[in-house]
Amino acid sequence: MIRYIAKRLLIMIPTMLAIIFIIFFIIHLMPNTPGRVILGISASEEQVIEKNKELGYYDPVPVQYVHYIINALKGDFGVSYQFGRPVFDILLPKFPITFRLAFLAILTSSILGILLGILSAEKKYSAADVAMTVLALFFASVPTFFLGIIMMLFFALRLGILPSSGSGNWTHMVMPVLSLALPSAAFISRITRSTMLDTIPEDYVMTARAKGCSPIRIIFAHELRNAMMPVVTEVGMNFAGLLGGSVIVENVFGLPGFGNIILNAINTKDGPVLMAAVVFLSFMFMIVMLVVDITYALLDPRVTARTVGGAK
Amino acid sequence: MTENGLVVDNLSVTLKTRDGDLMPVSCVSMEIPQGCIVGLVGESGCGKSMTARSVMGLLPYGGSISGGHIFLDGTDISAFTPKQMRSINGSRISMIFQEPMTSLNPVVRVGKQIEEVLLLHTDIPKEQRKEHVLEIMREVGIPEAERRYRAYPFELSGGLRQRVMIAMAMICKPELLIADEPTTALDVTIEAQILKLMESLRRSFNTSVLLITHNLGVVARICDTVNVMYMGQIVESCVKTALFENPQHPYTQGLLASLPRLDRSERLTNIKGTVPPLNAVPEGCRFADRCPLATGLCRTDPPYQETEPGHFVRCHHCSKKEA
Numbered sequence: 001m002i003r004y005i006a007k008r009l010l011i012m013i014p015t016m017l018a019i020i021f022i023i024f025f026i027i028h029l030m031p032n033t034p035g036r037v038i039l040g041i042s043a044s045e046e047q048v049i050e051k052n053k054e055l056g057y058y059d060p061v062p063v064q065y066v067h068y069i070i071n072a073l074k075g076d077f078g079v080s081y082q083f084g085r086p087v088f089d090i091l092l093p094k095f096p097i098t099f100r101l102a103f104l105a106i107l108t109s110s111i112l113g114i115l116l117g118i119l120s121a122e123k124k125y126s127a128a129d130v131a132m133t134v135l136a137l138f139f140a141s142v143p144t145f146f147l148g149i150i151m152m153l154f155f156a157l158r159l160g161i162l163p164s165s166g167s168g169n170w171t172h173m174v175m176p177v178l179s180l181a182l183p184s185a186a187f188i189s190r191i192t193r194s195t196m197l198d199t200i201p202e203d204y205v206m207t208a209r210a211k212g213c214s215p216i217r218i219i220f221a222h223e224l225r226n227a228m229m230p231v232v233t234e235v236g237m238n239f240a241g242l243l244g245g246s247v248i249v250e251n252v253f254g255l256p257g258f259g260n261i262i263l264n265a266i267n268t269k270d271g272p273v274l275m276a277a278v279v280f281l282s283f284m285f286m287i288v289m290l291v292v293d294i295t296y297a298l299l300d301p302r303v304t305a306r307t308v309g310g311a312k
Numbered sequence: 313m314t315e316n317g318l319v320v321d322n323l324s325v326t327l328k329t330r331d332g333d334l335m336p337v338s339c340v341s342m343e344i345p346q347g348c349i350v351g352l353v354g355e356s357g358c359g360k361s362m363t364a365r366s367v368m369g370l371l372p373y374g375g376s377i378s379g380g381h382i383f384l385d386g387t388d389i390s391a392f393t394p395k396q397m398r399s400i401n402g403s404r405i406s407m408i409f410q411e412p413m414t415s416l417n418p419v420v421r422v423g424k425q426i427e428e429v430l431l432l433h434t435d436i437p438k439e440q441r442k443e444h445v446l447e448i449m450r451e452v453g454i455p456e457a458e459r460r461y462r463a464y465p466f467e468l469s470g471g472l473r474q475r476v477m478i479a480m481a482m483i484c485k486p487e488l489l490i491a492d493e494p495t496t497a498l499d500v501t502i503e504a505q506i507l508k509l510m511e512s513l514r515r516s517f518n519t520s521v522l523l524i525t526h527n528l529g530v531v532a533r534i535c536d537t538v539n540v541m542y543m544g545q546i547v548e549s550c551v552k553t554a555l556f557e558n559p560q561h562p563y564t565q566g567l568l569a570s571l572p573r574l575d576r577s578e579r580l581t582n583i584k585g586t587v588p589p590l591n592a593v594p595e596g597c598r599f600a601d602r603c604p605l606a607t608g609l610c611r612t613d614p615p616y617q618e619t620e621p622g623h624f625v626r627c628h629h630c631s632k633k634e635a
Contacts, residue, residue: 203414209370210409211480212402212432221428225419265401300419 001297008290017069019282024065033057037081039271053072072279078272084266085277091261097167098250098257102242104173105180113185117192117231118219124197132189139186148252165254166227175255180246184238191234195227202226226305228299236292243288244281261276316346316385317520318367320490323380323390325359325366325408334345334590336362339380344488349514349521351552352530352539353567359526363541364490366390367522368407377633385487401608403433406481410493413472416465422476423449423461424578429483431571444483451516471502475509483514488539489513490522494625496528507534528571532556533633540564543587546616550623560619561631607627 036043036049043051056064069077077087120129128250139147155175156164163172170207199205208222239307265273297304325337337359344350352360365371367382369392382390384404389397395521401407409540417425423445430441442461451473465473474494484610485580491510495503511534514521521534531538531552538555540563548561559565567582585602588594594601600610609628616626 006318107552203409203411204417206370207409207415207477207480208417210401210407211429213428214400217432222417222420226417229533247628302466 001081002227003296004234004297004304005039008293010287012290016279016283020064020072020279023278023282024068025061025277026277028061028064028305029273030269032269034081034271037271055213068275074103077276077279080270080273082268082270085229087272090273091258091276094256094258094261096275098243098246098259101173101176101180101246101249101255101257101310102239104186105242105246106235108177108181108241109184109188112181114224114231116185117189117222118188118196120193121196121200122215129193131137136186139182142183144179145184145248145252148175148180148249151175151179152252172253172255176249176255177203178244179252180242180249184242186240188231188234190267192227192231195230198222198244199223199226200245205263225299229296232292232295233301236288236295240285240288243284317348318344318522319383320363320367321381321383323363323366323382324369324378325362326376326378327362327372328374328376331591334377335378335593336544336590337366339471340541340544340546341355341380341450342539342546342549344520345521346487347514347518348535348536349523350536351538352524352541353526353528353531353538357587357590358541359544360526360541361492362544364407364492364522366525367488368401368405368492369394370401370407376575378386382548387401399433401635402429402481403484404486405488405490406484406486408474408477408481408494410496410627412470412477414495415477416473420445420467421461421462422473424478426483429480433484439581445479448477448479449482452476453505454484454622456480470506472498473560474498474502474506478506478509478513482517482519485517486519488520488522490524492524495528496525498504501579503530504533510534527554528567540567543593545592545598545626546624547599547626548624554620554623559621560601560623560625561627562605562629563599566602597626 017250020063033048034055035048039051050060054238056067059067066312068078075088077091079085080087080090083090116132120132152164152175155162156257158199162174164175194217198270202223205218205222208218213221244258244262246257250257250259251263253284258281259289261273262277264270320340323337324335327334327336334604336357340359340363340391342350342352343362352363353480354360357556358465362371362375366375366377367389369389371377372489377390379387380390389400405558416422419511419546423442426445427441430436446457446461447607449460454460454475460468460472460476465476468476469546478494486512489510494510498506511520523530525531535552537549537551539546540555540561542563548555548559548564555564556568556583561567563583566581569581574582577617583602588598588601595612596611597603597606600606603610611629614626614628616624619625619630
């Protein structure tokens with residue numbers, strides 16, 4: 001198991017290098033040289049060229065790439081064009097709010113999605129199952145910003161029980177979390193339903209019944225664990241997506257998170273910030289996927305046997 | 313009617329399907345006295361497994377007991393609520409299945425799966441359960457029980473998995489073990505070992521066994537009495553020796569004649585025709601269409617009668633022969 005994790009961590013290094021190269025190359029293709037971004041439109045062409053030279057902009061891209069990697073390993077991700085401060089200092093304070101949002105959203109959607117999925121599967125074709133199918137279809141198709149705005153209208157304007165935007169105490173998190181969690185819960189409940197339905201006719205479920213297990217015990221001790229693999233993948237993908245993709249929700253609810261920073265960096269062509277943010281998100285994505293794979297191995301011992309060769 | 317053991321009295325099972333109600337088991341009666349191994353033989357789909365599952369209260373969706381009673385030590389368990397059934401399933405009646413490959417939960421250690429039975433049915437404290445599990449694992453002939461306790465099903469062979477199933481079924485020392493084709497998926501060497509094991513467990517725990525099989529060789533090896541089933545009915549019931557030496561129902565005779573034998577060289581015979589589907593049950597004797605002895609009389613329901621002491625046959629002609 002430890003060997004397996006170590007191997008996966010090692011594979012992350014070349015992957016990360018490749019990702020950085022691609023992002024680096026794309027950002028280099030952006031119009032406007034860094035000198036122009038930093039000095040503004042009033043600066044003269046000479047000043048801009050001087051600044052660009054200082055930043056090493058005219059070096060070949062591979063050279064700049066190597067420089068970037070070396071500096072990044074030292075923890076230096078460059079200086080923001082817009083704010084003139086180290087990128088790291090700009091990004092780091094934004095991370096907790098995004099992480100909290102993503103974590104709460106994925107927690108809510110997993111619990112909701114898995115429980116409703118189980119209920120749907122156990123009461124197959126019942127009114128409750130049909131109702132949940134319709135609801136899931138609705139929440140899976142409605143855009144996040146629309147859901148956010150509707151909730152805002154209802155909870156903030158009509159009922160006045162939740163603040164419409166900003167960050168502060170937990171009440172500010174309720175609507176953003178829900179507008180991210182509900183669509184994700186819709187997907188998770190569908191997947192849980194179908195994998196649970198697959199386990200119900202399995203022989204080991206009959207064995208469990210023959211042992212005298214209660215229906216609840218059969219679901220949680222026998223069926224769910226076998227049905228969890230695809231669900232875990234879905235949860236992982238959603239979580240990784242939420243870590244970077246809550247741009248819209250952060251904007252709708254005025255939360256100063258990662259999404260805002262990325263959007264701002266794109267608008268102001270702030271290369272170093274954009275670069276570091278995307279690199280960071282790719283890194284988080286890989287970590288989440290590694291956790292998903294480790295969860296696989298914990299859920300199903302056959303996975304380790306296949307990938308590492310022997311369960312011990 | 314014996315007091316101890318299992319008595320199935322006039323049991324019928326109805327299965328609701330889209331094409332109407334079917335009756336996979338109709339008016340089945342049999343006795344499994346304490347400590348006996350009783351065989352239930354028949355072709356696929358004849359209702360053997362349905363009979364067993366109704367005893368366990370594990371009928372598939374849409375299936376229900378529509379008539380008759382099942383008595384376990386004199387208590388009518390056919391009227392038990394699901395909750396009452398759960399309390400005796402695994403402790404007083406247990407069951408093992410045909411496919412040891414898929415009958416164990418693939419993601420749970422086998423020791424834990426055996427232990428679950430103790431958790432469900434006994435008050436044995438957590439620390440002592442493992443000792444009990446290891447004991448029964450040794451009893452059913454699992455070598456290196458300590459190591460196997462931590463193994464997952466995919467790490468064990470088919471024979472070992474079936475032993476794990478047996479350990480799971482026997483750990484509470486049940487009064488009745490239902491074995492639904494326990495050796496069909498195993499090769500003959502392992503089959504012999506498993507049958508031997510069941511025989512020895514029957515003796516040491518005084519457990520009755522209902523052995524469901526389509527293999528007459530298995531019956532010959534360990535059963536005390538045999539019930540032959542055809543299309544949801546028991547057509548012949550007798551002690552094992554009588555079945556092989558003096559089969560009376562034409563269906564039983566047909567089954568025995570279609571077994572290959574080393575001491576005879578004539579061509580193997582087979583029973584002509586095929587089993588009709590359950591939604592087209594023939595009037596009268598259900599075997600009549602395939603029976604070499606069939607006459608007009610067979611269009612009426614044949615009586616189920618004792619032709620010799622302890623030998624019951626459902627056939628018009630058998631009674632005549634005796635007379």
